[in-house]
Amino acid sequence: MIAKNKCRVGTRSSQLALWQTHHVIEALQAHFPETEFEVVEMSTKGDRILDQALSAIGDKGLFTRDLEEAMHSGAIDFAVHSLKDMPSVLPDGLGLTAMLKREDPRxxxxxxxxxxxxxxxxxxxxxxxxxxxxxxxxxxxxxxxxxxxxxxxxxxxxxxxxxxxxxxxxxxxxxxxxxxxxxxxxxxLPLDHFIPAVGQGIVVVESRLDDELMLEMLAQINDKEAQTCSAAERAFMRRLEGGCQVPIGALASIEGEGLSLRGFLGRVDGSEAIIKEKQGAVAEAETLGQALAEDMLAGSGQAILNDIRKG
CATH class of the missing domain: 3.40.190.10 (Periplasmic binding protein-like II)
Structure with a gap:
């Protein structure tokens, strides 16, 4: 397979972000030993503002926007993130183009x-x-x-x-x-009550959708199970328009050809917590996520979201 001679990899500068970035690079180098990978460390808005709660800042791209701007400008070829930091809707021209095998999500x-x-x-x-x-x-x-x-x-x-x-x-x-x-x-914390953040435990690569050579390289390290589970979880989050200001969680799991998705939506003060589960086909992950969100909204979920958005 044809590969790039050099790739510039964007990342936040925390030790965890750097560990995840080198983990992705090691996976790529196993397939493309001749490619040189340069790590480009960046500080994001979420890293710079530490004296406010995440929910108070109200920015859906807290940990990603600076890296995404660097991708659009061509300063980096791709960025490595924790999937749970990713907004439900990405900027035009960018996509989640590889996911590594999920770590323990609890x-x-x-x-x-x-x-x-x-x-x-x-x-x-x-x-x-x-x-x-x-x-x-x-x-x-x-x-x-x-x-x-x-x-x-x-x-x-x-x-x-x-x-x-x-x-x-x-x-x-x-x-x-x-x-x-x-x-x-x-x-x-037990998963029957403490349902994790959407995408928790998954390291993800974001890159430009028009960079076909990079897409082909990243496809070599993509974990299909992580991709499928996250598609269901993120569809659930997207339908509820959830970000760091909305207490939601979701966790999908695969058994054979079946996909199971558990979701959480609650009030910040703990006075109400909704947990629902739904099953579907692996091939219809996004449909399952949307359907579970609709189940939430059909109950008291819509009232919870309305109250949160009122402030």
Whole structure:
């Protein structure tokens, strides 16, 4: 196969982002050993604004827009992201053109004083998270908890958890695994209640749709199962117009020719949490995601979304 002589790869500069970028490059080099890959580190708006909650900034491209502008200008050939950071609608001319095999999608509990489960946290315990979804899920199970914002890269959040007033913190298990920080995990949150963010655990490549040679190269490392599951999850999110301001989650799984999708939508204060599940065919992943979203909206989901958007 014909390959590019050199590829410029855009990434955020955190240790996790760089790990994911080198993971993608290693996969590509196994197929294209003669190609040179140059890593281009960039700072995104989400990296620069750390004194506000993600939901308060209100920007759907917090962690992606700067990289996408670099792709459009030709400064980089493709960018590597955590799929859960990707908006439901991408800029014209760009697409999600390769996904790697999914890491464990579960959220992880970090807790002090040998606490092992959310149920065992002391009354009014202080829990850190940057996610409205996690806040809604925590409060729906434990309305007495004091959930506070915890921003920064993985290492920063773990340090703030250790040094600050927090009794516990919730982070994605995948990021802790990739940073070899599993020892901090007290427990994995059960998927029957703590449904993860859309795309959680998946490393994704975004590139220009008119760069046919790059598309052919990226096709060699694409994981079809991750692609199918994320298509269902992202269709669910897109129909609900979900971003960092809406507490939603979704997780798809494949069994044979069947696809199962579980979705979550809730109120930030935990007073209402909707969890629904739907099955369909692998070949109709997006249709399944849209159908599950419609089920949510047909119940109290539309009222929840209306109230969130009222502010």
């Amino acid at each position: 959220d992880a509990l970090l807790a002090k004083n040998n606490v092992k489960r959310v149920e065992d946290l002391p009354a009014k315990a202080i829990v850190g998270t940057s996610s409205l979804r996690r806040k809604a899920q925590l409060l729906s199970k434990r309305p007495d908890l004091d959930v506070r914002d915890l921003r920064g890269n993985v290492q920063t959040r773990v340090r703030k958890f250790e040094e600050g007033p927090f009794d516990a913190a919730i982070l994605a298990g995948a990021g802790l695994h990739r940073m070899a920080m599993e020892d901090y995990i007290s427990d994995y």
